[in-house]
Amino acid sequence: MSTKSKLYLLCALPLLAVSAHAGEFEWSDLALRVGFDAENRVDVKSYELISTLDSPWSWTISDRFEVDLGLEFGLGALDGEGETAFLGHLGPALEIEFGDFPLELIVSSGPALLSEHEFDNLDLGGSFQFMSAVGFDFEVTDEWTLGYRYLHISNAGLHDENPGMNLHALSLAYEF
Template sequence: MRYVRGWLGAAAAALLALGFAGAARADDPAFVALSAGYFDTIDTDHDAFEGRIEYRHDKKFWIFKPFAGLMGTSDTTIHAFAGVLVDIYFGRRWVLTPSFAPGYYYEGDGKDIGGPIEFRSQIELSYRFDDRSRLGLSFNHISNAGIYDRNPGTETVAITYAIPLGRGK
C-alpha cells in the first residue's frame, strides 16, 4: 500500500516537472466533469460504486487551475473537496491532469479513513475531442496524511467525461 502511494506521488511530481512546457492551454473553457468508478480498489474491504461531479475552472493561476467537486458512494460515503489541477498536453489530443484537493469526508456506511479532513490526489489521462470534451481514466488516493491516529486511505479508479462550458478563449 505504501509503495502505491509513494509511486503515485513521485509519478505526479515527475510529470508536473516534465510537463511545464505543455501546461494548461489558454483556449480551454471551464468544464463540468462527471465520473463513475470503483471505490476502495486496492484494499476492497469497503468497495463500492463511486459517482463524482466536478467543476474545473478555466482561469489559471501560474500553471494551476482551481476546481471543486463532490463524490458519493453506494455506501453513503461523501467527500466534498476543492483544490488545484494542472493540464499537461501531449500533442493536441492527450491530456494528463494531476490534481490535489483537501476536503470534508463523511464516512456514512462506508470506509473509515481516520477523520473528516482528508486529502485527495489524483492523476487522470484523457482524450480530447474536437469539441474540447474529454473522456478519461483516473486513479485517485484519499487519505489524511497522518493528521489522525488512523490513516488507511482508499483508492478509486474511474472513467470521467468532461463537458466543456463555452468555447474557451
C-alpha cells in the same frame, strides 16, 4: 464547527474565488466521474460532479508542450458497505498538454470533507481528508472528453486511523 457546517463552507469557497477574480478565471468544463475501489478491500463506489476553474497561469514550454494550472471542485458521494457519505473537495490541478495531440495528463490534489468516514471494516479516520489524483483526459471532440483518474483519499496521518482508499475513476466531461 459541525461537519455539515464545514461542508457548506467548502461548497461556498468556489463562489468567493469567482467573485474575487471574475475577469481572470473562467469555468472550463463540467464532468461526471464514477470510481470504484482499486484494491477490492471494500465495495465502495464514488459518484462526483466535477468542474475546473481555469486560471490565467499557463506556461508554454514549446509549440508542443504547455502546462496549465486550474482549480478543481468536486461534489458527490462515496457509497457502499451500507453507508453513503457526502464528498466535497477542491484543489489545484495541473494540466499538461502536448500540442494538437488529443491527450492531456492531469495531476491534482487538495483537501476533502466526508460526511461519513467508516465503511464496514474500513475506517478512514475522520471527516477531513486529502484527495489526490493522477490521470488523463482524451479529447473525443472539441466539446467532449473521456478521462481516467487514479484517486487516493487519505488523512495524511491527522487521525489515529489512516488506511487510505484508492479508486479507479472514469469521467465524461463537457468542455465549455
